[in-house]
Structures are given as structure tokens and as C-alpha cells.
Amino acid sequence: MTLTAPITSPFATAPTTAATRTSPLAAARQQLADAAAHLELDPGVHEMLAHARREMTISVPLRRDDGSLARFTGYRVQHNLARGPAKGGIRFSPHVDLDEVRALAMWMTWKCALVDIPYGGAKGGVTIDPRQYSRGEIERVTRRYASELAGFIGPEKDIPAPDIGTDEQSMAWIMDTISIGRGHTAPGSVTGKPLGLGGSRGRGDATSRGVATIGLAALDSRSLPRRGATVAVQGYGKVGAGTARFFAEAGLRVMAVSDQYGAIHSPDGIDTDQLDAHVAVSGTVVDFPGADPLPPDELLELKVDLLAPCAIEGVLHEQNAPRVNARIIVEGANGPTTPEADRIFHDRDILVVPDILANAGGVIVSYFEWVQGNQAYWWTATEVEDRLRTRMMASWQHVLDESTRSGRSLRSAATAIAVGRVAEAHRLRGLYP
Numbered sequence: 280m281t282l283t284a285p286i287t288s289p290f291a292t293a294p295t296t297a298a299t300r301t302s303p304l305a306a307a308r309q310q311l312a313d314a315a316a317h318l319e320l321d322p323g324v325h326e327m328l329a330h331a332r333r334e335m336t337i338s339v340p341l342r343r344d345d346g347s348l349a350r351f352t353g354y355r356v357q358h359n360l361a362r363g364p365a366k367g368g369i370r371f372s373p374h375v376d377l378d379e380v381r382a383l384a385m386w387m388t389w390k391c392a393l394v395d396i397p398y399g400g401a402k403g404g405v406t407i408d409p410r411q412y413s414r415g416e417i418e419r420v421t422r423r424y425a426s427e428l429a430g431f432i433g434p435e436k437d438i439p440a441p442d443i444g445t446d447e448q449s450m451a452w453i454m455d456t457i458s459i460g461r462g463h464t465a466p467g468s469v470t471g472k473p474l475g476l477g478g479s480r481g482r483g484d485a486t487s488r489g490v491a492t493i494g495l496a497a498l499d500s501r502s503l504p505r506r507g508a509t510v511a512v513q514g515y516g517k518v519g520a521g522t523a524r525f526f527a528e529a530g531l532r533v534m535a536v537s538d539q540y541g542a543i544h545s546p547d548g549i550d551t552d553q554l555d556a557h558v559a560v561s562g563t564v565v566d567f568p569g570a571d572p573l574p575p576d577e578l579l580e581l582k583v584d585l586l587a588p589c590a591i592e593g594v595l596h597e598q599n600a601p602r603v604n605a606r607i608i609v610e611g612a613n614g615p616t617t618p619e620a621d622r623i624f625h626d627r628d629i630l631v632v633p634d635i636l637a638n639a640g641g642v643i644v645s646y647f648e649w650v651q652g653n654q655a656y657w658w659t660a661t662e663v664e665d666r667l668r669t670r671m672m673a674s675w676q677h678v679l680d681e682s683t684r685s686g687r688s689l690r691s692a693a694t695a696i697a698v699g700r701v702a703e704a705h706r707l708r709g710l711y712p
Contacts, residue, residue: 304382312329324702336354354376355403359701366401367383368383368402368439373407375407383614388400405424432469434465447472454466467653478648486517509585510584511534511579511585512587518589545571580599581604584606586603595616614634633694
């Protein structure tokens with residue numbers, strides 16, 4: 280895990296305040312309510328889907344390197360199990376709270392259902408800033424978090440994966456912790472593992488590859504040429520960096536990128552290979568010599584063909600949506616657009632490709648990893664990439680067709696498809712007792 284000290288940027292800004300955004304949980308429940316009304320769901324089923332099946336809040340103590348004790352709060356929410364074991368990432372961030380995890384778990388349920396993989400949705404996290412702690416301290420927090428949840432995690436129950444602030448090493452520690460408790464190696468207890476422990480080829484950049492695949496399809500749907508199309512990527516992390524690279528390889532011009540420290544812009548386009556080398560040394564996009572500094576909020580309002588928000592929830596909201604100049608928005612992050620912003624974008628004919636479709640590449644290849652682990656047989660990188668593209672494009676076409684047929688937005692169409700599949704699974708299984 281890379282631990283980078285915070286860097287002060289003259290353009291760094293505070294997170295968007297609650298006054299300017301709908302909370303992630305409220306947004307998720309509003310999207311569900313719209314789908315439930317469209318599907319004419321039974322009110323009892325709607326109520327059940329609006330709340331998680333299981334929620335856990337745990338205390339995570341840490342003995343620090345200097346011998347002192349610290350305590351953190353951890354969460355794991357399993358939203359729905361009707362279509363299979365729960366699936367969802369674990370994030371380490373100072374902004375993690377229970378409502379955020381509830382929303383993310385719900386979106387994972389719809390994401391898995393939309394791309395038709397046999398999982399329910401889950402999410403977890405610890406309220407900690409991993410940049411402020413040593414590698415050994417992060418390992419101890421990760422293992423304690425996993426041990427507290429050991430009875431609820433496993434290949435048949437709930438399969439975590441990396442998210443913000445965690446990586447393949449985090450998953451290795453969790454797998455080892457769960458395996459020690461069981462007395463045997465349990466590689467299927469997590470996905471996103473290192474290749475040497477049964478990880479899948481192509482997993483590391485699967486989310487980015489999926490975002491780029493769907494972004495290119497969205498350009499085609501609007502009859503916009505790929506070569507020379509302009510792109511801005513908000514959030515140059517594990518999803519955003521790969522997304523920018525794949526777009527550049529496809530001939531698009533990456534005009535601006537940002538991270539938590541600042542943003543940069545070049546009207547001639549940013550060389551993503553050179554930028555990656557700069558970030559590897561400095562830990563940030565700030566001060567990249569191939570571009571000029573840019574206030575981060577202005578990146579979201581640049582005149583570009585395609586905007587890819589790849590950071591956190593709620594960055595596109597009622598206040599800035601009227602100033603967004605992108606023709607297409609492809610959501611690499613979970614929940615970056617509030618319902619109010621969605622309505623504004625619809626009225627302005629800005630195409631929004633929803634998160635549950637655009638960033639589903641990660642969970643699709645996580646499913647592939649789980650399948651490979653169960654079979655003890657591993658696919659080539661080409662096989663993984665081909666299967667990912669096939670599933671992403673099939674889901675894109677299904678959503679596009681439903682949107683065209685119903686006259687509803689891509690988000691409304693995608694959510695209705697997903698919610699309908701989960702509701703049907705509940706109907707088929709019945710209610711016990």
C-alpha cells in the first residue's frame with residue numbers, strides 16, 4: 280500500500296458540503312423509489328429493498344508503532360442476498376460513515392443484478408485516513424477488521440474487494456486472516472488479490488477498462504467521433520488513472536485530470552504515460568510539467584465531449600450542474616451525480632451513463648476471479664478482457680434499448696432493470712417462514 284504524505288495545493292478545496300448535495304443514501308433510495316413506481320412494485324417489497332438485510336458496526340482497536348492505543352469504527356453492510364452471496368468493496372477513508380456504506384451496498388446490489396452476475400450487494404469500510412499510519416499499523420487495522428467480521432465473510436457469504444484506500448495487499452491480509460481462523464486456505468473469501476494468491480489477470484484495471492469501454496460506446500451513440508474527442512477525468516486514482524490511459528490509447532484527448540490535491544489542464548492534451556511517471560514519484564498530479572494548474576471545481580465545468588467523475592459521491596449537484604459543459608458523463612465513481620443534478624442534465628440533453636453500468640467492470644472481473652478460484656483454473660489476460668467487454672457491451676445494449684423503448688434516462692432504465700431482477704428473485708424464493 281502506497282502511503283503518501285499530504286501535499287498542500289493552492290487549488291485544494293474542501294469536500295462539497297451537505298448543504299450543496301443530497302446524501303448518498305437519500306439519492307440511492309430516491310432512485311429505488313423511482314424504479315419501484317415504474318415497476319409498480321408491491322409496497323412491502325419496496326420497503327424491504329430500501330433497507331439492508333444485515334448491518335454491522337464494529338470497534339477496531341489498534342496498537343500503534345509507539346505502543347499507544349487508538350480506536351476506529353468499522354462497518355459492513357449486506358444489502359441483499361436474494362441473488363447470491365454479498366459482494367462489495369472495503370474502503371479506508373476518514374469520511375466513511377454508516378449511511379454512506381448503506382448507499383454503496385444498495386448500489387452494489389443493483390450493479391450485480393444489472394450485469395447479471397449471481398451476487399447481492401455489500402460494502403464495508405473503516406473511518407481512518409490510511410495516509411497517516413504506517414504500513415504495519417494499516418495491516419493490523421485490516422486484520423482486526425477482518426477478524427471481527429470473520430463469521431460473516433466467506434466465499435458462500437460475503438466476498439470483499441478493494442476500494443478507496445485499500446488494494447490487493449489489503450485483500451491478501453484479509454484472506455490470510457480468514458484462512459487462519461478456518462484452519463485452511465480460503466482464496467475465495469476475497470477478490471482483487473495478488474496474482475500469486477489466486478487473483479485474476481486483468482482485475483487491477485478492470486473498472487477502468489469497463490468505464491472506457493462504455494464511454495466509447497456512449498460517444499458512438501451520440502455519433503461523436505472517437506479520435507480527437509476531449510475528456511476530463513476527475514479523480515486520478517486507481518480508477519481514474521486507468522480510465523484516462525485507456526481513453527488516450529483509443530485516440531481521445533485527455534485535457535484535464537485531478538486528484539485530492541489539485542487539478543491540471545492542457546488544451547493540447549496530457550501525455551498519460553508521462554503523468555503516470557510523475558505521479559509515481561510525487562504521489563500527485565500537482566506540478567506536472569506537461570500541464571497548467573486548474574482549480575479542481577472548474578474541471579467539472581470544462582467544455583469537453585466526455586466527463587468521467589471517478590472519485591467520490593455527490594460531486595455533481597444542483598449548484599454546479601447548470602455550469603457543466605460536457606456532452607456525456609460516464610460515472611466511474613459510485614453516486615457522483617445527485618438526483619437534482621440528474622434532472623438538470625436530462626433537461627439539458629447531457630447523456631449520463633450511470634455508475635451501476637459504467638463502473639461495473641470491477642465486480643464483473645471479481646466474479647471471474649471467484650469462478651476461476653472455485654475451478655482452480657486461471658484464464659489468460661486476453662480471455663478476461665474479452666469476457667469483460669462482452670458482458671459490458673451486452674449490458675450497455677440492454678440498457679440503451681430499454682431507455683429508447685421507454686423514453687426514460689439511462690439511469691432510470693438501468694435501475695428499473697436491476698430492481699426488477701432482484702424483486703423477481705425474491706418472488707421466486709418466497710418469504711421464510
